[in-house]
Amino acid sequence: MFSVRIGPAGFRVGSDWRRPVAELEDLYRDYPKPEDGVPDFTVRLFAARPWRRVVRPAVMIGGDFTIPDAAPLPLDLGLLAAEMGMNLQMALAQRRYLLLHASCVERGGRAVLMTGESGAGKSTLAALLMARGWRLMGDEFALVDPATGLIHGFPRLISLKNESVGVMQAALPDGRFGPPQLATPKGDIRHLVPDARSIEAMAEPAVAAHIVFPRFGLERAEREVPPAETFVRLTQASTNYVALGERGFDALTRLVRSVPATAIDYPDAATAIAQVEALA
Amino acid sequence: MRYRAADRASLRIVPLDVLTAIYHRASGQTHIVEAPVPEILAALGDDALDVGAILDRLARDYALIDPDPAALADRLEELAAAGLVIRT
Numbered sequence: 001m002f003s004v005r006i007g008p009a010g011f012r013v014g015s016d017w018r019r020p021v022a023e024l025e026d027l028y029r030d031y032p033k034p035e036d037g038v039p040d041f042t043v044r045l046f047a048a049r050p051w052r053r054v055v056r057p058a059v060m061i062g063g064d065f066t067i068p069d070a071a072p073l074p075l076d077l078g079l080l081a082a083e084m085g086m087n088l089q090m091a092l093a094q095r096r097y098l099l100l101h102a103s104c105v106e107r108g109g110r111a112v113l114m115t116g117e118s119g120a121g122k123s124t125l126a127a128l129l130m131a132r133g134w135r136l137m138g139d140e141f142a143l144v145d146p147a148t149g150l151i152h153g154f155p156r157l158i159s160l161k162n163e164s165v166g167v168m169q170a171a172l173p174d175g176r177f178g179p180p181q182l183a184t185p186k187g188d189i190r191h192l193v194p195d196a197r198s199i200e201a202m203a204e205p206a207v208a209a210h211i212v213f214p215r216f217g218l219e220r221a222e223r224e225v226p227p228a229e230t231f232v233r234l235t236q237a238s239t240n241y242v243a244l245g246e247r248g249f250d251a252l253t254r255l256v257r258s259v260p261a262t263a264i265d266y267p268d269a270a271t272a273i274a275q276v277e278a279l280a
Numbered sequence: 281m282r283y284r285a286a287d288r289a290s291l292r293i294v295p296l297d298v299l300t301a302i303y304h305r306a307s308g309q310t311h312i313v314e315a316p317v318p319e320i321l322a323a324l325g326d327d328a329l330d331v332g333a334i335l336d337r338l339a340r341d342y343a344l345i346d347p348d349p350a351a352l353a354d355r356l357e358e359l360a361a362a363g364l365v366i367r368t
Binding site for chain 1: 292296297300301303305308
């Protein structure tokens with residue numbers, strides 16, 4: 001059984017096999033344990049069929065919440081399955097914070113949130129900004145505290161896909177990378193451990209300073225996004241807006257009324273980094 | 281047909297820009313609305329009014345370009361369907 005605290009959430013991951021747990025223990029070795037030893041969420045990786053543990057190992061994701069018709073993943077992707085399971089528990093069960101599907105970096109107490117469709121580059125941009133000295137608050141979820149409006153981080157392992165792996169290996173030659181997870185449903189994935197400062201400061205919230213909607217593969221362009229459009233986009237980027245009811249409404253209206261938002265189109269990572277740093 | 285606004289305590293109305301976000305506590309639904317919806321809700325206040333009376337109040341507070349009772353009646357029916365106004 002493996003346990004870890006990521007930002008404000010404590011997890012426990014159990015597995016029918018040793019290997020995914022050993023990989024998690026290694027990659028998360030600098031992270032703290034759940035507060036008071038009590039995890040908020042439980043993830044279980046279990047054999048799709050009892051005999052599959054021996055014959056052709058395949059991992060099913062379980063836990064407090066499950067997706068009934070999820071396809072099993074081969075055991076080689078056990079680490080990915082564990083990460084997906086942890087994300088799933090956060091996405092479905094988190095009630096204390098408004099969850100935004102966004103990456104987030106912080107500098108000088110000011111947080112920049114980046115959200116967009118899959119392939120928009122939010123993980124890669126966050127990792128590149130981390131390599132330039134920003135604190136990585138998360139590559140997948142940003143947590144808005146309805147009580148204070150502050151952003152809380154969720155700096156799990158950074159999930160890099162396809163070309164981003166090489167980009168980050170070049171940017172962080174001393175970075176710690178997980179085992180290659182090849183031919184996953186999302187392509188080739190490799191996890192990157194956030195830097196020491198991002199892990200140490202994971203419990204420190206930050207004031208939201210800018211919301212960015214990046215789009216990759218287009219000529220450089222910037223467009224101010226008005227609050228109502230930002231509101232609608234962020235309800236779509238939230239996994240628990242409806243579940244939070246009025247608390248979610250208040251947290252999100254407050255955020256979009258107080259924080260400027262910009263859509264950026266970019267042809268390459270260097271351009272995007274310059275655009276984000278000019279905004280923040 | 282007369283209309284009144286949904287119980288004020290059941291609505292959270294937050295202007296964002298040209299659009300306004302309304303949270304309807306009874307249904308848990310969020311509505312993004314534009315003019316003249318917030319203006320209609322404000323004109324109704326706590327009263328039950330017919331289309332003519334609502335139009336009079338709107339004309340008093342705003343310079344209406346095209347004060348069309350039929351269009352206002354359509355908007356009121358949409359709001360009634362969303363639960364933001366109630367037919368009485």
